[in-house]
Amino acid sequence: MPQPYYALPLRLDEVVAHKPHPTCSLPQSIAQNLYLMLTSHFNESRFDESFGCSLWDEDFSNLSNSRWKEDIRQSIEASVLEHEKRLRQVRVRVDLTDQEIQLDRTNRRVKRRLSVWIDGLLVRTNEQFSFQRSLFLAPLSTE
Numbered sequence: 117m118p119q120p121y122y123a124l125p126l127r128l129d130e131v132v133a134h135k136p137h138p139t140c141s142l143p144q145s146i147a148q149n150l151y152l153m154l155t156s157h158f159n160e161s162r163f164d165e166s167f168g169c170s171l172w173d174e175d176f177s178n179l180s181n182s183r184w185k186e187d188i189r190q191s192i193e194a195s196v197l198e199h200e201k202r203l204r205q206v207r208v209r210v211d212l213t214d215q216e217i218q219l220d221r222t223n224r225r226v227k228r229r230l231s232v233w234i235d236g237l238l239v240r241t242n243e244q245f246s247f248q249r250s251l252f253l254a255p256l257s258t259e
Contacts (some may be wrong), residue, residue: 143245150200156172196208
């Protein structure tokens with residue numbers, strides 16, 4: 117049975133050429149959507165200005181770590197509740213740590229690393245769903 121969800125990135129060149137587009141499972145589709153939410157800023161998506169989260173707006177913020185983490189957690193949770201209707205009983209956790217990055221043989225840099233965990237239940241099957249990603253901040257980048 118083919119999987120009903122399209123995998124990212126969308127390959128419109130293949131669709132136009134009448135080739136089958138890669139598909140993915142429901143959990144993979146939800147994970148792709150959550151990743152897009154984390155890496156999109158508000159007003160970036162033409163179809164919905166509220167899609168995304170405040171990470172981009174808060175990337176260089178000078179708030180205390182605990183207040184900053186809670187603001188980001190709330191923003192992510194609100195976005196997931198609004199835009200990912202295939203999940204219920206959503207729980208979002210975030211953690212902020214400093215990580216040393218080796219740039220080359222002699223240069224190192226310390227970057228802030230935000231780890232995000234999103235857990236919930238799949239509406240369709242009532243199965244547990246878990247998602248985890250880490251992002252480097254200031255400026256925002258992925259692992």
